[in-house]
Amino acid sequence: MNYRRLALAIGIVALGLSLLAIVFPGVVAFSLDRIVVSGVGGLVLLQAVRVIQARRHEDRDEAVTPDPELPSATPPPGEDLESELERFLDARQIYYRQTRLREGLREAAVTVLSQYDSQSTTEAEEAVETGTWTDDMYAAAFIGGEQAPTPPLRVRVPNALRRESPFKRGARHTVDAIAAAAGVPSPSNKDTSQKPQRQEDLQAESDTGTSQRRTDDSNGFDGKAKDALTRATHSTGHWTGVSVVALVGIGAGILVEQPGVLLAGVVGIGYAAYARSSALPPGSVSISRTLSDDRPEPGDEVEVTVTITNDSDQLLADLRLIDGVPESLAVTDNSPRIGTALRAGESTSYTYSITARRGVHTFGPTTLITRDLTSAREQERLLRAETTLTCIPPLRAIEEPVPLRAQATQEVGRVETATSGDGIEFYATREYRPGDPMSRIDWNRRARTGELTTVEFRKERAASVVIVVDTREEAYLSPEPHDHHAVDRAVDAAGQLFVTLADAGDRVGVAALSEESCWLAPGSGVDHRDTARKLLATHPAFSPVPTQTRSVLVRNRNRLRKRLSAGTQVIFLTPLCDDYGSEFARRLDEHGYPVTVISLDPTASGTTAQRFSQVARRLRLSNLRGTGIPVIDWSWDDSVAATLARFNERWSR
Amino acid sequence: MNRVDREPAQLSSLISGSAAVVAFGVSAFYSWPALVVGAIGLVLVVVGLVRGLYNAVTVGAFGLFVAGILTGVQTTAVSPVLISVTAAVLAWDIGTNAISIGSQLGREADTRRIEVVHVVASIGVGVVTSSVGYGLYVTGTSDQPITALFFLLIAAVLLLESLR
Numbered sequence: 140m141n142y143r144r145l146a147l148a149i150g151i152v153a154l155g156l157s158l159l160a161i162v163f164p165g166v167v168a169f170s171l172d173r174i175v176v177s178g179v180g181g182l183v184l185l186q187a188v189r190v191i192q193a194r195r196h197e198d199r200d201e202a203v204t205p206d207p208e209l210p211s212a213t214p215p216p217g218e219d220l221e222s223e224l225e226r227f228l229d230a231r232q233i234y235y236r237q238t239r240l241r242e243g244l245r246e247a248a249v250t251v252l253s254q255y256d257s258q259s260t261t262e263a264e265e266a267v268e269t270g271t272w273t274d275d276m277y278a279a280a281f282i283g284g285e286q287a288p289t290p291p292l293r294v295r296v297p298n299a300l301r302r303e304s305p306f307k308r309g310a311r312h313t314v315d316a317i318a319a320a321a322g323v324p325s326p327s328n329k330d331t332s333q334k335p336q337r338q339e340d341l342q343a344e345s346d347t348g349t350s351q352r353r354t355d356d357s358n359g360f361d362g363k364a365k366d367a368l369t370r371a372t373h374s375t376g377h378w379t380g381v382s383v384v385a386l387v388g389i390g391a392g393i394l395v396e397q398p399g400v401l402l403a404g405v406v407g408i409g410y411a412a413y414a415r416s417s418a419l420p421p422g423s424v425s426i427s428r429t430l431s432d433d434r435p436e437p438g439d440e441v442e443v444t445v446t447i448t449n450d451s452d453q454l455l456a457d458l459r460l461i462d463g464v465p466e467s468l469a470v471t472d473n474s475p476r477i478g479t480a481l482r483a484g485e486s487t488s489y490t491y492s493i494t495a496r497r498g499v500h501t502f503g504p505t506t507l508i509t510r511d512l513t514s515a516r517e518q519e520r521l522l523r524a525e526t527t528l529t530c531i532p533p534l535r536a537i538e539e540p541v542p543l544r545a546q547a548t549q550e551v552g553r554v555e556t557a558t559s560g561d562g563i564e565f566y567a568t569r570e571y572r573p574g575d576p577m578s579r580i581d582w583n584r585r586a587r588t589g590e591l592t593t594v595e596f597r598k599e600r601a602a603s604v605v606i607v608v609d610t611r612e613e614a615y616l617s618p619e620p621h622d623h624h625a626v627d628r629a630v631d632a633a634g635q636l637f638v639t640l641a642d643a644g645d646r647v648g649v650a651a652l653s654e655e656s657c658w659l660a661p662g663s664g665v666d667h668r669d670t671a672r673k674l675l676a677t678h679p680a681f682s683p684v685p686t687q688t689r690s691v692l693v694r695n696r697n698r699l700r701k702r703l704s705a706g707t708q709v710i711f712l713t714p715l716c717d718d719y720g721s722e723f724a725r726r727l728d729e730h731g732y733p734v735t736v737i738s739l740d741p742t743a744s745g746t747t748a749q750r751f752s753q754v755a756r757r758l759r760l761s762n763l764r765g766t767g768i769p770v771i772d773w774s775w776d777d778s779v780a781a782t783l784a785r786f787n788e789r790w791s792r
Numbered sequence: 793m794n795r796v797d798r799e800p801a802q803l804s805s806l807i808s809g810s811a812a813v814v815a816f817g818v819s820a821f822y823s824w825p826a827l828v829v830g831a832i833g834l835v836l837v838v839v840g841l842v843r844g845l846y847n848a849v850t851v852g853a854f855g856l857f858v859a860g861i862l863t864g865v866q867t868t869a870v871s872p873v874l875i876s877v878t879a880a881v882l883a884w885d886i887g888t889n890a891i892s893i894g895s896q897l898g899r900e901a902d903t904r905r906i907e908v909v910h911v912v913a914s915i916g917v918g919v920v921t922s923s924v925g926y927g928l929y930v931t932g933t934s935d936q937p938i939t940a941l942f943f944l945l946i947a948a949v950l951l952l953e954s955l956r
Contacts, residue, residue: 147951150946201892382953393942405924405928409918458906478905479811739807
């Protein structure tokens with residue numbers, strides 16, 4: 140502070156002296172001593188060095204922009220191995236992480252072996268202890284006891300030089316061996332060598348991306364304000380250090396007495412003054428947004444046109460705009476960003492395209508970064524322009540009948556019962572009893588043999604079905620981060636199942652297992668279909684982006700159970716990547732609602748933990764099947780129709 | 793679904809690179825040290841512009857500036873020094889702005905307007921100040937006392953440093 144005042148005072152004195160020297164050349168005619176001049180030049184150069192030093196420690200301070208182009212990322216199941224192993228450890232208290240992992244893997248191996256290798260638990264434990272359960276020596280040694288084989292020295296020595304720690308290698312081999320024992324198809328070698336790196340990268344990047352957006356969304360709008368200041372005017376550091384040009388030019392110019400160098404200093408002064416002159420005009424900007432189609436079909440390209448207007452009476456030289464593309468939609472053409480300069484009252488517009496997806500998509504606030512002409516100062520704002528895109532896909536039936544459990548209501552329909560009655564399919568013949576309708580008498584037989592017999596048909600009854608979709612936050616999963624996620628695909632499948640069942644004459648309802656309560660009682664008719672179609676597309680429970688967890692899940696689950704009337708069938712769509720889903724299915728089944736589980740497999744095989752989550756999911760599937768619940772495993776690359784076709788084929792034989 | 797392309801803005805990069813070439817070309821004719829320092833600076837600026845590295849552009853432009861000063865120290869030439877130093881400052885300013893636009897808006901966005909406005913303003917400042925300096929040199933040195941110029945420059949530096 141004192142230094143600065145002193146510099147200011149000396150500066151003013153020097154300015155006065157120079158003016159005096161220009162106006163009255165005689166008055167300040169003392170000749171400057173050579174030593175004094177050199178000393179001043181040296182001081183100026185010293186100051187230049189100080190500025191350079193300061194510049195080296197000062198980074199630019201600029202706005203970091205969000206990435207609205209990509210839809211929000213959903214992870215593949217299996218974030219870390221430890222939490223996946225939790226259920227194998229029960230309530231055991233083990234403090235060391237490595238011991239926990241080792242114990243968990245051992246339990247998992249025993250469980251898998253006793254389940255798939257038709258061994259008893261003791262046999263499985265024995266096999267794990269002695270290491271005979273697998274050919275993989277690393278895996279055998281990792282969870283085996285004293286007698287288990289260990290890898291020979293000649294592979295352990297080169298391994299010690301690799302980056303992967305022995306513990307990690309052991310865990311990876313063990314998980315792979317368990318996966319092989321559980322019959323999980325192993326990924327090709329290429330996949331294991333390349334994928335992990337990429338997946339982790341994507342994960343890390345996309346995480347920052349989404350968190351960025353979240354904060355942006357929640358940031359500072361109070362009430363219905365048109366715009367909100369998210370960061371007040373601050374220096375960007377763009378011109379920091381420009382005074383070096385002036386200082387070096389003048390210092391060196393004085394020392395070497397060259398006019399050219401001295402004049403370079405003048406250029407430096409010019410730029411330094413320009414940088415200091417910066418002031419951000421308090422301009423106000425408004426935006427508006429139009430869509431080429433606000434009720435598109437899924438997959439349609441929608442053109443978004445954004446118009447920016449400078450409402451102030453000053454030039455705004457540097458406006459950088461990033462539109463708030465809905466979190467769930469991807470930009471397919473052009474960029475939702477623009478950099479533009481606007482004169483007072485001027486406006487400009489730009490266009491980009493997004494691909495529509497099922498759901499209600501609200502455009503978030505638009506990020507605006509305003510800079511002044513010199514780029515030295517900057518300010519961040521959020522501008523609001525409410526726009527909503529609603530995409531309600533049509534419901535299309537699939538060719539395949541939906542497999543249902545054998546239990547039915549009292550209405551005529553499709554479920555084939557094991558009793559005879561009115562129907563189409565031949566069931567049995569029996570002796571004629573008085574009172575049987577004439578049309579049911581087997582007249583051919585009567586003509587041939589003279590006996591009176593009655594033909595009976597298989598009794599067909601309508602089922603009352605509720606399709607329940609697992610849309611808890613944990614179900615938003617996908618093998619690739621920016622792919623369509625499991626919930627999206629499950630909801631699409633729910634729509635297809637709904638029409639297919641309704642076409643077959645069943646009474647169908649829709650519900651969601653989620654934080655948002657969603658319930659459509661079984662019914663039939665055109666209106667009912669329309670309601671279901673809208674519900675599946677627009678209800679918040681089926682939102683294309685995960686909703687934050689609130690702890691009303693248990694209440695919703697119980698309410699859902701109470702709403703089901705006796706004998707109602709449940710088709711439950713869930714990825715089965717945590718125990719909650721399978722627990723829910725089992726409870727419903729125990730309460731007398733026949734459950735069929737259709738489970739989309741969103742697992743990836745990039746990391747060890749993801750690999751293990753495949754094993755855990757497979758165990759859940761077989762446990763559920765063990766309790767008598769049919770589980771249809773729907774692999775990620777298949778359509779639901781193909782999956783059902785395969786299932787029907789297997790069970791009709 | 794590609795990630796956003798965050799490379800520096802094209803037009804500004806091109807202008808910044810051209811300014812760096814001018815700064816190098818003008819100073820390199822006059823002295824060997826300037827040629828060496830300037831060449832390093834030019835390479836750094838170009839690498840910085842291609843890879844989007846602020847520090848490379850800043851250090852490279854500083855090298856070009858030093859090359860210009862070296863030319864001035866070793867010769868009596870005036871206009872090459874002025875042009876070279878101005879071009880070095882322009883290469884720095886426009887280059888870092890290109891990187892900043894690239895990182896905030898990406899390459900796919902339409903950013904020509906802010907780029908043009910920024911470039912025109914910066915070049916304008918450079919032209920005006922170097923013309924003023926050159927005019928001062930041509931008209932002033934013969935009859936105005938050198939003392940006046942000395943005090944004037946000292947005053948300018950001190951005032952700039954204190955009035956931040």
